[in-house]
Amino acid sequence: MGRGWRWRRRRQDWLTRDLDNTEFMLRLTRWLASRWTRHDFDVGSILLDYTRRLNEAGRHDEALAALDEAIAIGRRHVHAKPVRYAPNLAAALLMKGHLLAELGHLDEAMSSAEGAVDIYRTLVPGDQLRFEPILFAALTSLGFWRHQRGEFAAALGPFEEASVLARRLPPARLADQAMALNNLGAVLQEVGRTSDALPPLEEAVAIRRRLLAEDRARFEPDLIASLRNLEQALSGLGRYVEAVHVVDELAALNRSSSPANDAEPGPA
Known part of the structure; x- marks a missing residue:
């Protein structure tokens, strides 16, 4: 044994x-x-x-x-x-x-x-300091579960509220802020609000690029998920040149990534 x-x-x-x-x-x-x-x-x-x-x-x-x-x-x-x-x-x-x-x-x-x-x-x-981070986590979970059920419009409310709270999280939780922005952008896109989805997705990508420099193994799958969402949004808005640049970045990441990074676009 x-x-x-x-x-x-x-x-x-x-x-x-x-x-x-x-x-x-x-x-x-x-x-x-x-x-x-x-x-x-x-x-x-x-x-x-x-x-x-x-x-x-x-x-x-x-x-x-x-x-x-x-x-x-x-x-x-x-x-x-x-x-x-x-x-x-x-x-x-x-x-x-x-x-x-x-x-x-x-x-x-x-x-x-x-x-x-x-x-x-x-x-x-x-007690904002104690309970606001827990409210953020509860809203994120609720949004994910509604999204899992395909209830995208119902998921939008919790994700919007969570994205506001995420900006007040401590600096050590920057990854959670990126997650909240990515979730919001993904669901806005899924309910047909692609123009509104673009800013939070761009911000999520920017944060996750910084995090990638700190810990590639941990944050690369998150960046790939956000880039896929961003590429979809740019393509949906007819901004194909920018979308191609994102595709090139994805290709470079995928060449050095494991198969586990093949997730579909969406909340992550």
Whole structure:
């Protein structure tokens, strides 16, 4: 048996111990909450952590049940104590959305994400630094899932809002800003607004060219995706000379790229 087997065994042992500890804390906190309702908040917080560990262990049905319990606790208290309960409720809804999407239940995932987005919008004015990046992530996920369903017009709203928020992300998250601009440009193009799509696509390409110089292996697939979107937009506007220059850049990149970079144009 090689190192890979030993590593997997150690990881499984760690997950089992971690789950056992979390389950003990959950039982204890539920017992406290049955006597003093102020501990409902603690139960909800532990359930979020428990969900992450269940998901890592591949126990998805149990993870969904834990999230449903956390959501029920949040909804029971959020109107009386919004500052205390709204962040956990929004986090549980967004986590549920991601888990449902992984399991292929996009309709339910979008519904859950929409609930999270609504709550995060109310939280941002009170703590912009903490909640605006999470709102950005929630909107991006919602846009992707709508796009996956072919609901391009419905995806446009979340991507537009995310692109505004992306400009206020810290400099370390420049790649996320490029992603947001690329997403917006791609969907604008898909709904027939090619002229409007061009500026965000050009900006996304400019950012991704800079990022490529820092880490080619990481950012080359992103640049290729944005260049393909840009080439489509330029061709759609009849700007063929500029489109040919983009095609030449793509050809140069593709000569040194792996087959994994053959993604279709679109959000990325």
